[in-house]
Amino acid sequence: MQQILFIDDEAPIREAVQQWLELSGLAVRTCAHAEEALALLDADFPGVVVSDVRMPGMDGLALLERLKALDAELPVIMVTGHGDVPMAVTAMQQGAYDFIEKPFSPERLLGSLRRALEMRRLVCENRALRRQVARREHIEGRLLGVSPAMEELRRQILELAPTTVNVLVRGETGSGKECVARCLHAFGPRAGKAFVALNCAAIPEQLFESELFGHESGAFTGAQGKRIGRIEHADGGTLFLDEIESLPLAQQAKLLRVLQEKTLERLGSNRSIAVDLRVIGAVKPDLVAEVRAGRFREDLLYRLNVAELRVPPLRERREDIPLLFEYFALAAAERHDREPRPLAAAELARLMAHDWPGNVRELVNAAERHVLGLGGRTGEALAAPRSLAAQLEAFEAQCLRQALQQCRGNIAEVMALLQLPRRTLNEKMQRHGLNRIDFLPAGDQD
Template sequence: MTIDNRIQVVLIDDDPHLRQALSQTLDLAGLKILPLAEARGLAAQLERDWPGVVVSDIRMPGMDGLELLSELHAQDPELPVLLITGHGDVPLAVQAMRAGAYDFLEKPFASDALLDSVRRALALRRLVLDNRSLRLALSDRNELSTRLVGQSAPMLRLREQIGALAATKADVLILGETGAGKEVVARALHDLSSRRNGPFVAINAGALAESVVESELFGHEPGAFTGAQKRRIGKFEFANGGTLFLDEIESMSLDVQVKLLRLLQERVVERLGGNQLIPLDIRIIAATKEDLRQSADQGRFRADLYYRLNVAPLRIPPLRERGEDALMLFQHFADEASARHGLPPHELQPGQRALLLRHSWPGNVRELQNAAERFALGLELALDNSAPDGSNGMSREVVSGGLSEQVENFEKTLIAAELARSHSSVRSLAEALGIPRKTLHDKLRKHGLNFADGGASSPADDLD
């Protein structure tokens, strides 16, 4: 038989008068109490995630308080146990605190002291169980759930759609804001499909200079243009037998869109300067952060290509629409970062959890992951909601270290904030920052930042 989870305090004391008095004190405070005269057998009645606390006298016949503490913590080291001691038992109580007791009260003690300690212990217990449930939710999911973390209705629907589409041959159009995880969804579609053993090739159209985009995508023969000294296999051909993920498709020129439409319809590719049509067995997954229908109406995107791509659209919900998924994701990334840096994991405090839930996450999952990394490193969790209103969206956290380190951190934060904005090309990003493209390339490398959404590719080809 297990103790009901509605019980908040198990009170153990062999003195019936004291047990009754303490029970009345706790009951009048609105707490649900289970008074017991002995400790033996209690651990077997408590489930590991029982949400209450234990208050026990130290000196009792049969099993004493120290033995109870040891038995309870063998089952759950994070269960708060409060010990009651007589005047002569203080050294024993100190020993118990070192063994993991939450608190001890020396007789005689005021009722308020007991209530204060019990309430603090219950608050800690709720926090521990909340964080434990987050970790359990992360560890007890199937492959798709561990990639696309979250239990909100939009994420459940997205995972269902991915599961249904992955088994088909259909090309897919992924719709999502910057930082929402478009490449993660594309990789999931590939890895859950029959093409999983073929190549997955990711390319960001917005990171390619117009002068090289056709060669990069379609390949070229020797002599196709000045500087083309040998044959180059394009990304489409390289992805043959697998999947090609084409991000920021809205940034492609209209001329390239014509060639892409032909490739999608005929499943052949022709290298620049060549005459051979090369058949392709390939799945195209395109992604955009813009409304392509609106772009087509404005003449910036081919309407026929839009309708060809829009057969199987997948919308990734922004983080602000996913409720408590933000907490689950934050804990996931923070635990990963702690393990990577060899640091003990940090627990989110109630105020921090509320801060995460209030934040609008303009940078979506990418922004959250960066915040979790800082949290794991022990830096201040300070988020700035000003980005949607047009400011730079930089964090309010205080940067420690010398002048050189602060300058480096400021530079990285400034570039990362500008990356979160919409830029059609590396050129526009460099212009927004007021630096040459080559300088931007060097700084992106130095700070471990990528222009491509999700870090799919390097902007190097646009910066040479």
């Protein structure tokens, strides 16, 4: 939660400013001297510092110097009652965000604070993003997101990765199923071996057997030389079959035999080749329904679906949209050698209101177009079909999710943060399908 730290040696001023700001919905903490404030601050302080210049002991300019050494991007607003223009110039040269002369109106201070808080929010979000990306060896750097749904998905992946079981990954188009499969491989004992991906919907049926199992020279017309198939290439590692519901029934039977016998035969050969691999299948529809329709073998389903992971669509984790958009936009800006373009509040609101039928893949495209300056204002067309009521509902659900996550499921803190009575909060949580248990720390969920 963003905070204001206000420092002034005069108690009446501290009390008045605290009252003004809290009535405006801001969280405020006051200190009587600079030394007290320094003990409360670190480089990740999520807010803004407001300090009087003339104070006993360490004055405001000395405090500003210390704060800039601690964090050069921390917004510091300086206040003085002396109308000292040279002092104001010195403060701004040392990196002060703003300089306000006493007596000042609440509106003057609030305006400066809101701009500074927004700047600080963006700085903190970018730092969090860069920390995630820098930790590529950690799963947070591969599966970005702060939503409870993504935290749960990462937890499930880390539990399954060290095992040998086959996994079925379910999710909509563009939701990141292959990324999940790669994490299962990367964080398990097979990480040093091959990860072999095959999109079952992209292979003509007549080529499936050769593609999966390989062939010997002369096995069929045009087979000039031996070919190692995808299954054999994945020996010791992981075979990822995307859109596995598109696998022809004849090849389903042969894949089942490989999983049961742990051997394969290349097309045109009678020699059995031992293989040891983990199979991860990705699917959009419900495979049980495909089994009932006769399009998928039930016995193969049981072999593949030892464990199942569901990748949530982007519309179910809207709190991840700003982080993901910023990440993709920064990557696109670097790729195209462009300066990152700031995202206006109205553009972000449109992104948050959109349902993202193409999920993360669609968001990548939106970020790319934003960086290239294409298509007008980002998200302008995205949310157009949705009514105002639907957009307000989506925004309300997003606010509730953020508050529950920030307060780690503590309902009393959520009530205080959102200024809602218990009954109203309960009704809204129920309407949006939110449960406090999903936001509790992992150790408190038992």
